[in-house]
Structure formats: structure tokens, C-alpha cells
Amino acid sequence: xxxxxxxxxxxxxxxxxxxxxxxxxxxxxxxxxxxxxxxxxxxxxxxxxxxxxxxxxxxxxxxxxxxxxxxxxxxxxxxxxxxxxxxxxxxxxxxxxxxxxxxxxxxxxxxxxxxxxxxxxxxxxxxxxxxxxxxxxxxxxxxxxxxxxxxxxxxxxxxxxxxxxxxxxxxxxxxxxxxxxxxxxxxxxxxxxxxxxxxxxxxxxxxxxxxxxxxxxxxxxxxxxxxxxxxxxxxxxxxxxxxxxxxxxxxxxxxxxxxxxxxxxxxxxxxxxxxxxxxxxxxxxxxxxxxxxxxxxxxxxxxxxxxxxxxxxxxxxxxxxxxxxxxxxxx
Amino acid sequence: xxxxxxxxxxxxxxxxxxxxxxxxxxxxxxxxxxxxxxxxxxxxxxxxxxxxxxxxxxxxxxxxxxxxxxxxxxxxxxxxxxxxxxxxxxxxxxxxxxxxxxxxxxxxxxxxxxxxxxxxxxxxxxxxxxxxxxxxxxxxxxxxxxxxxxxxxxxxxxxxxxxxxxxxxxxxxxxxxxxxxxxxxxxxxxxxxxxxxxxxxxxxxxxxxxxxxxxxxxxxxxxxxxxxxxxxxxxxxxxxxxxxxxxxxxxxxxxxxxxxxxxx
Numbered sequence: 001x002x003x004x005x006x007x008x009x010x011x012x013x014x015x016x017x018x019x020x021x022x023x024x025x026x027x028x029x030x031x032x033x034x035x036x037x038x039x040x041x042x043x044x045x046x047x048x049x050x051x052x053x054x055x056x057x058x059x060x061x062x063x064x065x066x067x068x069x070x071x072x073x074x075x076x077x078x079x080x081x082x083x084x085x086x087x088x089x090x091x092x093x094x095x096x097x098x099x100x101x102x103x104x105x106x107x108x109x110x111x112x113x114x115x116x117x118x119x120x121x122x123x124x125x126x127x128x129x130x131x132x133x134x135x136x137x138x139x140x141x142x143x144x145x146x147x148x149x150x151x152x153x154x155x156x157x158x159x160x161x162x163x164x165x166x167x168x169x170x171x172x173x174x175x176x177x178x179x180x181x182x183x184x185x186x187x188x189x190x191x192x193x194x195x196x197x198x199x200x201x202x203x204x205x206x207x208x209x210x211x212x213x214x215x216x217x218x219x220x221x222x223x224x225x226x227x228x229x230x231x232x233x234x235x236x237x238x239x240x241x242x243x244x245x246x247x248x249x250x251x252x253x254x255x256x257x258x259x260x261x262x263x264x265x266x267x268x269x270x271x272x273x274x275x276x277x278x279x280x281x282x283x284x285x286x287x288x289x290x291x292x293x294x295x296x297x298x299x300x301x302x303x304x305x306x307x308x309x310x311x312x313x314x315x316x317x318x319x320x321x322x323x324x325x326x327x328x329x330x331x
Numbered sequence: 332x333x334x335x336x337x338x339x340x341x342x343x344x345x346x347x348x349x350x351x352x353x354x355x356x357x358x359x360x361x362x363x364x365x366x367x368x369x370x371x372x373x374x375x376x377x378x379x380x381x382x383x384x385x386x387x388x389x390x391x392x393x394x395x396x397x398x399x400x401x402x403x404x405x406x407x408x409x410x411x412x413x414x415x416x417x418x419x420x421x422x423x424x425x426x427x428x429x430x431x432x433x434x435x436x437x438x439x440x441x442x443x444x445x446x447x448x449x450x451x452x453x454x455x456x457x458x459x460x461x462x463x464x465x466x467x468x469x470x471x472x473x474x475x476x477x478x479x480x481x482x483x484x485x486x487x488x489x490x491x492x493x494x495x496x497x498x499x500x501x502x503x504x505x506x507x508x509x510x511x512x513x514x515x516x517x518x519x520x521x522x523x524x525x526x527x528x529x530x531x532x533x534x535x536x537x538x539x540x541x542x543x544x545x546x547x548x549x550x551x552x553x554x555x556x557x558x559x560x561x562x563x564x565x566x567x568x569x570x571x572x573x574x575x576x577x578x579x580x581x582x583x584x585x586x587x588x589x590x591x592x593x594x595x
Contacts, residue, residue, distance in 0.1 A: 084482045085481050085482050111344070111382070112347075113348070125479075126479035142480070142481050142491075144480065152480070153484060154479075154481050
């Protein structure tokens with residue numbers, strides 16, 4: 001049986017072989033891998049970038065005291081960013097599923113329209129939720145805007161839901177039954193944490209203190225920006241975002257306050273995005289022409305396909321040597 | 332093979348299901364109408380789609396546009412002749428510019444008086460030339476409810492485009508869209524094996540493939556997404572043409588009621 005950590009190892013290896021920097025999780029509470037600066041900030045500006053990492057993602061309001069077999073207050077995302085999005089990005093994704101042991105000849109894989117939007121980040125993208133036999137296992141997005149800025153080049157974001165994928169592969173009926181490693185279940189590793197975090201976020205968290213922290217972190221973010229420190233400013237903005245989620249889970253945010261608080265977080269994210277692009281520009285966009293992300297060979301490494309596909313037919317090459325029509329139709 | 336058959340196939344990443352029927356309908360309708368406006372009339376249209384393919388086939392197209400004749404207006408008659416009736420430099424210059432002899436010029440009555448005019452005959456262009464100019468423009472302008480950009484900033488279109496097949500009687504009608512050159516083959520950028528198709532040859536081959544190609548349409552759900560619409564010649568009451576769906580229902584090409592049924 002495939003364990004959660006097998007899955008992480010195989011995905012890491014797969015994407016590392018395709019030129020991705022294997023990054024580590026951000027050491028702050030975030031709601032999604034997208035908020036990691038290696039996604040949110042790196043997708044801005046012209047520099048190429050390829051990265052993969054696991055990001056523990058906290059959504060306080062999703063906590064269920066460890067009782068719900070499908071929902072967690074903190075789950076694991078495996079995040080991949082490919083910038084610019086390569087033409088064969090869907091094929092790479094399908095290959096990654098084969099690499100973790102999925103036989104797509106017997107499973108139904110579908111790309112259903114699902115456009116992603118993160119109002120607190122001033123970000124949106126177009127893409128799909130990828131359904132495996134009807135269960136969502138991946139969010140696949142082409143980023144169009146982040147921090148209120150139009151993105152050129154466009155990045156492809158692939159976010160695997162690790163718990164769900166492992167559940168699917170192991171035919172588990174509960175997240176907590178998933179094997180983290182042979183002999184140790186996900187529940188044994190994380191159940192107490194889910195119970196306690198749920199209690200904390202729903203019952204115990206000090207609302208007044210969280211509000212003070214939100215105000216303080218907001219001021220600190222602006223102060224950092226004034227001092228020309230983009231990344232610390234962005235970290236403060238992320239803390240604000242998490243504190244907003246805590247207040248929300250605690251039921252301390254009214255409908256009217258909600259809009260105002262979200263706008264305050266978005267304003268910080270937008271300011272950080274602009275400051276980041278300026279800071280990279282001052283450095284001369286140092287990753288432009290960097291070998292790792294630019295090498296086309298990185299894509300092909302380890303790919304089992306024998307011959308590269310022919311370019312779309314041109315008048316000079318009417319498809320000689322390509323698969324004859326009947327071969328294309330053969331099962 | 333039937334003469335005057337144009338086959339267009341677009342291979343892209345998964346287009347949202349809610350947009351497919353209307354998108355391929357708009358594509359086929361606009362190509363048909365713009366050809367009509369240039370005197371090229373298809374006798375039959377067929378469309379089809381899967382989440383990653385749009386197909387349009389037009390048949391019965393003429394080889395070239397009809398020749399056009401138009402009048403080029405010149406100087407007023409009163410400025411064209413001197414007092415002694417001899418041609419003025421204005422007349423001679425106009426005739427030279429139009430490439431005709433002075434005596435071939437016509438007289439045209441207008442609200443502002445009588446003018447000289449020259450008849451100019453423009454030879455119709457080959458249908459392939461017309462298509463290679465029309466099709467990329469129409470494809471790029473399909474009014475998708477939501478569009479995106481990809482890669483270095485290609486687009487906007489509903490999803491990234493990977494392959495284009497554009498064939499008139501088996502010959503490539505070349506054009507380029509979003510960095511993809513149209514040709515004999517269409518790749519879909521997804522699978523390991525090179526699943527190129529060569530739709531020229533038998534007439535309905537490309538459409539038959541909608542149902543038989545492995546991987547593309549594998550389960551029953553996707554098979555339901557495939558729709559095949561045929562066009563039959565105009566009948567009284569229909570606007571221009573009528574579509575006949577596989578279900579047997581008929582639909583007018585430009586009728587609001589039928590359009591909404593098509594999208595349902």
C-alpha cells in the first residue's frame with residue numbers, strides 16, 4: 001500500500017527531475033501553498049521559475065475536532081509552479097499521476113472547469129479541478145493576476161491534495177486511516193493536533209488579542225515596506241491573513257467587518273506585490289536566463305516517451321513517418 | 332472525395348462543458364457567413380466537439396470567389412474637358428491611374444452633377460486564400476464567456492491551443508494562431524504517444540474519430556458530450572440553412588429559439 005510519505009517522495013522526485021527547485025514549507029500559518037512567497041511573489045514579473053514543495057495549509061474554519069473523516073483544519077498540499085507554463089504542462093501532470101502509481105487506463109481522469117480566485121491576494125486564475133473517478137484530487141490553475149498585477153509570463157500552478165490522493169490510492173474510508181508510513185496512521189500522527197486546533201480556533205482563541213495582533217501586524221507590514229523590506233512585509237501580511245481566518249472561525253467577524261478586513265489584507269498583498277516587482281527590477285531580474293528554469297531538457301528528463309512529438313504539421317512536412325491514421329485510432 | 336470540402340479542427344486543453352456547444356456553433360456560423368458575404372456558399376456544414384476538440388466541416392465550396400466589378404469615381408465632367416472639347420490633364424491623369432484608355436471612361440450621374448468613372452474588374456481570390464485570412468481571425472474572436480492567457484502570454488482564448496488542422500480538399504490552408512501553425516496533423520499536448528490524426532482522406536473520418544479515438548472519448552459521460560449536427564439545404568421559413576441534430580430535431584442556423592435549444 002502506498003503511504004503518504006511515499007507519495008511526497010515520489011512527487012518530489014518527479015518534479016525535481018523536471019527542473020523544479022525543491023523548496024520547503026513556509027514556516028508560517030497559511031491557508032494554501034499559493035501564499036508561500038515562492039508562489040505568490042515568484043509568479044510576478046518576467047523571471048522564469050520552477051518550484052515544488054509541501055505546504056501544510058491551515059483553514060481554522062474547516063476544523064472538525066478530528067471527527068469528520070474528510071475534513072481537516074490543517075491539511076497538506078503539494079504545490080508545483082511552472083513559469084512560464086510549458087506547452088506540455090497537462091502531459092507532465094498526467095505523467096506525475098503515473099509516477100505515483102495511478103493506472104489511467106482503468107481510472108477516469110477529468111478536467112472540470114474551476115476558476116480560482118483569492119480576493120485577499122488580489123489574485124485569480126483560470127483552470128480546472130481535476131477529478132479522479134469523481135473525486136477532486138488536484139487544482140490546476142493558470143495564474144492570470146496576482147497582487148492586482150497582470151501576469152506575463154503566465155504560471156501554471158498544480159496543487160495536489162495529498163490526504164485525498166493517499167486516501168484514493170489506499171482505498172481508505174477516513175483521512176485518519178491513511179498510512180503516513182507503514183505501521184503508523186495519519187490519525188496517530190495528527191489526530192490530537194486536529195482536536196486541539198479545532199478547540200482553540202473555535203472556542204479558546206482570544207478575540208481581542210487576535211484583533212490587536214491583526215492591527216499590529218498590519219502596521220508592521222507597512223513599516224517594513226517603508227524600510228524597503230519586501231519579504232518581511234509580506235510575512236506580516238500573511239500573519240494578518242491567518243489572524244483574519246482565526247477571527248472568522250471564532251465567529252468574531254460580522255458581515256460588514258468581513259469586507260473591511262479582507263480589503264485591509266488585500267491592500268497589504270497588493271502593496272507587497274508591487275514592491276516585490278520593483279525590488280527585482282532594481283536587481284536586474286537576476287533569474288532571467290537562469291539555466292535551471294530555462295533548460296528544455298529538464299522537461300524531458302526521465303520521460304518514458306521514445307520520440308518527441310512532431311510539431312504541428314506544416315506544408316513542408318505532411319506527416320511522413322507519423323502514426324498512420326489507423327494506428328491513431330487503435331486502442 | 333467531395334470537392335470544395337474544408338475541414339477545420341482545433342485541439343486545445345479541456346474547454347468548459349458549458350461553453351462547447353455555443354463555441355463551435357459560433358465558429359461554424361461565422362465562417363459560413365463570412366464566406367457567404369464573399370460569394371462563397373457551402374452546401375453543407377457539419378460540426379462536432381469533445382472537451383479537447385472543435386471540428387467544423389464545410390462542403391460544396393467553390394474554387395474561388397466570383398470576380399467583382401466596381402466603379403472608381405473620377406473628376407467631374409465639367410473639369411474633364413477644356414473649352415475646345417479636348418481632354419484636360421485631370422481626365423488623362425485619372426485614366427492613367429485606372430489603367431484604361433480615355434475613351435473607355437464612363438459618365439455617371441450623381442447628386443453633385445455628372446462625373447467620370449472607370450470600371451474596374453477584380454478577379455476573385457482562391458477560396459484557400461480567403462480561408463487562410465478568415466479562419467484565424469474568426470477563431471481568435473470567438474466570444475467565450477471567459478478567456479485566459481498562457482505561456483509567455485499567448486491568447487486570449489478559452490484554453491491553451493495545441494493543434495490546428497486546416498484542409499481544403501486535402502491541401503493545407505496555412506495560417507498561424509497563438510504560435511501554432513495549421514497543418515495536416517493536430518497534436519493535443521497531452522499523451523505520451525504521438526496521437527496525431529490525419530483527417531484527410533475519407534470524408535467523415537475526422538468525425539468518426541470523435542467516437543473511436545482511444546483516450547479521447549472513453550466513458551459514457553464523455554460520449555454524451557459529443558454532438559453531431561448536420562446541415563441540410565434551406566427550406567421555406569428557415570433562415571439560410573437548417574441544422575439537423577443526431578436526435579432528429581431540426582434547428583435553424585440563426586434562429587434565437589433554436590440557438591437556445593442548441594446550448595441546452
